[in-house]
Amino acid sequence: MIKVRALSKAFGGYDHGSAEVLALSDIDLEVRDNEFVTVIGPSGCGKTTLLRIIAGLIPYDQGEVSIDGRAVIGPGPERAVVFQNFALMPWADVLSNVAFGLEIRGASTDQCQAKAKELIKLVGLQGFERRLPKELSGGMQQRVGLARALAVNPQILLMDEPFGALDEQTRRLLQEQLLRLWERERKTVVFITHSMDEAVMLGDRVMLMTPRPGRVKEMINVPLGRPRSREVEKSSAFLEIKEYLWDNLRAMQAGDA
């Protein structure tokens, strides 16, 4: 279980005298085991900062962040991150990229190869093991990123706008693939997004954040069943939540646009 209590984070200027910017203020969040939580909010609301703190990539100022009762002080083997810009090593082929996390965590070469091949198959990239990232489409690159994260068999998957850089069709296909993967092997997922469809389609709960400083505006239950298919997009519950999210987001951004 991920537990965030009264979390605050400010970014200081590099020079003396420049004012600190409060990115997150008083965040409370609990993510139960095997729960899929999506986080949505206007640009600059600190949702990526929140994810990076849970991932242990950046320190926080106040509050508590813990996983199964242990305070987060850095990255840990129970967590894996999927990055918005894929973060693939351009000099390494698909196989090496997928095996990267395993190798860093000290698995033997044989184990790495076997596990990486298994994951490549799982995300539907068999035959592309020896290709370089630049030879793949954006969607395929992010499938490599997903396979790399899943390869270390994390209990928690932290996804930072993973499909944000992809075109609409690719994004929808990957959403469906992620849903199927998650329904087969449940993990705890925190999924940052700026797409309302995506937030409702994927999440058990949607966390709505306010603009800077980021606070939790509301936790919204998504009363849609599992397994979920595209059909739910036509359901009144789906449309209602989406409408509700949009009303809120529009109100928040009224001054900016």
Add this chain to the structure above:
Amino acid sequence: MKTNLARDWGPRCVVFAAIVGLWEFFLSHSGNFLLPRFSEIVSGAYRLVFFEPRFWQALFISNQALLIGYAMSVAVGIPLGLIAGRLRWMDRILNPYVGVLLALPVAPLIPIVIIALGLGLAARVFIVVLFAVVFITVNTRAGVRGVEASLIEMAYSFGASEAQIWRRIVIPGAMPAIFAGMRIGLGRAITGMVMVELLLVATGLGRLLLEFSGRMQSDLVFATILVVIIEALSLLAAMQTIERRVARWAPDISVG
């Protein structure tokens, strides 16, 4: 591969033929008896390589300074660049000195180096290093800086240690720029080698050049330069072959 060869070497040969043709044409009309025709340079190079025993000796002496100096430049320049690229505080310390080395006209320093280190190999090696090292450092540093921060973060998120980040992310990511620096550095090292031999330490190829120009044997002067160019091109080609294997993923960024 074959199509590549044809694609590259066809136009190259055309350009070469055009330059040689223009050269011959202007000389046959200018009446300048000191400038050799291209054909004379080629025959001069032939005589030099096959019938001038001092040439091989000179080539050996010059290359001693070049290879030792270049190897030292690589051995010092790359680590310095890596450190300056990754560690901000080291970069802040090194930055002014790198600037000095970049702006420094090395040629006027040659007499001082000779006074300090004597007329031997050490002085020549030192000059070669002065010419080459900073370009290797600057390119390596730029390469390290160019490694995407998100890749380092990604490695860190899997729990990578600093050593693992160096070995798996920083060095491979900087590799294309390191090669670019090594290529530019090689060109500079050759310049330094010839410069020091011409200006003060009359030895090696520089001494031959001085002798030939003293006797107005301009064909042999050009022939010697031609040999230096051919050597430089061969070394660069060898380096490019390695580069293509190590850094085939990167767009070609090297200059020089």
